[in-house]
Amino acid sequence: MELQEAKDKFIHTWGTLATQWGINRTMSQIHALLLLSPQALNADQIMAELQISRGNVNMNLRDLMSWGLIFKQLLPGERKEYFVAEKDIWKVARQIAKERKRREIEPILGTMDDIKKELKGDTEEKKEVLRIIDEISHVTEFADSTMDSILKAEENWLLTNFLKLFKN
Amino acid sequence: MELQEAKDKFIHTWGTLATQWGINRTMSQIHALLLLSPQALNADQIMAELQISRGNVNMNLRDLMSWGLIFKQLLPGERKEYFVAEKDIWKVARQIAKERKRREIEPILGTMDDIKKELKGDTEEKKEVLRIIDEISHVTEFADSTMDSILKAEENWLLTNFLKLFKN
DNA sequence: TTGAATTTTCAAAATTTTCTGAAAATATTT
DNA sequence: AAATATTTTCAGAAAATTTTGAAAATTCAA
Structure with missing residues (x-):
């Protein structure tokens, strides 16, 4: 299994399990994506990776922040907002x-x-x-x-x- | 607060909380109703109490049994099936x-x-x-x-x- | 058996939740 | 201050879940 395949499997599984716990599928998938990502990601990258709309990404990023599971990261010279997950x-x-x-x-x-x-x-x-x-x-x-x-x-x-x- | 009022409040709250945990609202309410009921109840009684359809009651009673939270009870001389909840x-x-x-x-x-x-x-x-x-x-x-x-x-x-x- | 009582099933309807995308708001640069 | 980039909002659309209710299946008694 290659890296990308493993990541996708993880993200997909995490989303499915989340719904059983009353947690939004997309929120979990964004969390999983950030957990596995070595770099911080911006909204466009998440949209592309998970094939979802900007509004959806925005809403769930803010939910994840309110849970204290991810953080905004401002990269020098970058206009866009980037996000990282707590990895511990x-x-x-x-x-x-x-x-x-x-x-x-x-x-x-x-x-x-x-x-x-x-x-x-x-x-x-x-x-x-x-x-x-x-x-x-x-x-x-x-x-x-x-x-x-x-x-x-x-x-x-x-x-x-x-x-x-x-x-x- | 009278007994019936307290019971209703409990049943209602329990149903609402359940949805946050990814559990069906009606299933929780039936469970709550049986928890508080001193006698075993049959499908018609549950339908009347919670104002829901027969199909819905039947489906959720079977789910609750599969979770091991309630049990069928056959009352002598009664044709209908009665249900009791584990009270401990x-x-x-x-x-x-x-x-x-x-x-x-x-x-x-x-x-x-x-x-x-x-x-x-x-x-x-x-x-x-x-x-x-x-x-x-x-x-x-x-x-x-x-x-x-x-x-x-x-x-x-x-x-x-x-x-x-x-x-x- | 037959028939009445009861339970189960399941397609369609209702409800709830989630998602989209374009417009509005905000922030930044020139 | 105007132009551009980026984020946020939110009404309507889509998807997912739950519920209904009538028909089918089952159970039991006569």
């Missing part, structure tokens, strides 16, 4: 986790709390609904904070080795 | 993690391996692409197996307390 995959994972937390975990916990606060009562059924809502908050918080500490401690051999005790 | 939220989380692993993690690792195997070479750029692909596999495997061990060991105070050391 651990940083990428940490950044995605952080954003998903802000955009998704917080709203879940917020709504559960709202309902919990407003739904007072001690009939059997109310208690049961409250129990489920409590458990969901609990599991969500656990998953969230655990992901935090793991991403934060990723290079920490103590945690890493300790976790191994619980594998399989 | 930890089991639900474990089941979702397990299914996502099978459906999403494995394909990622598979494709990365394919590319890795086929893309031999030692130009600088090939090496860089291989490095990125390796790192992605690495991070994915780490996240995957860590999630496994945590869900498996969820009630283990030792792990839980150890993890606390790494919070914040």
Whole structure:
């Protein structure tokens, strides 16, 4: 397999997988393209490479920046804006986790709390609904904070080795 | 807030959040409805409650069963099929993690391996692409197996307390 | 069997999401 | 300040996904 072929396969796969996670296909493909590109790319290059419109490229580049996954790079003597991706995959994972937390975990916990606060009562059924809502908050918080500490401690051999005790 | 109001709010929120995760809104709402329902429900009841068509209910009930989140329940003397949700939220989380692993993690690792195997070479750029692909596999495997061990060991105070050391 | 109740299927319709491309806005150079 | 290059916006088009509902298949009882 030649380099270009491998890149294309990666970009294509990454786009397909993204849709399963509720992420826009084109956004993922642009991200993948930049991840694999040794140089920064401008909008025209991305348009040509992925065969998509200028508007589409522009919109998704800005989305990727808001996720903190790519950065603008101004090249000396160049009028156009260039973009580079964060290449450290651990940083990428940490950044995605952080954003998903802000955009998704917080709203879940917020709504559960709202309902919990407003739904007072001690009939059997109310208690049961409250129990489920409590458990969901609990599991969500656990998953969230655990992901935090793991991403934060990723290079920490103590945690890493300790976790191994619980594998399989 | 009354019981019905709280339930509706929960069901609605759950459906909205689901779409952000790439999960069908109706599927989530049916799941939420069954989670909160003390009795098993049949297709007609779900249709009435959520105001959706029979075909839609049927399709999503079968999806939820394939995820292992709900079960058929045959009531004595009843011709219709009834459905109940698994109510233990930890089991639900474990089941979702397990299914996502099978459906999403494995394909990622598979494709990365394919590319890795086929893309031999030692130009600088090939090496860089291989490095990125390796790192992605690495991070994915780490996240995957860590999630496994945590869900498996969820009630283990030792792990839980150890993890606390790494919070914040 | 036959017939009624129930579930499943799936083509077409509705809805939602994504994408395009040209016009408007902004930035830079002469 | 005018001309040129570049980026951004956004209404309408296209594509993808979800939903409907009626027909077909299945199940069960008489």
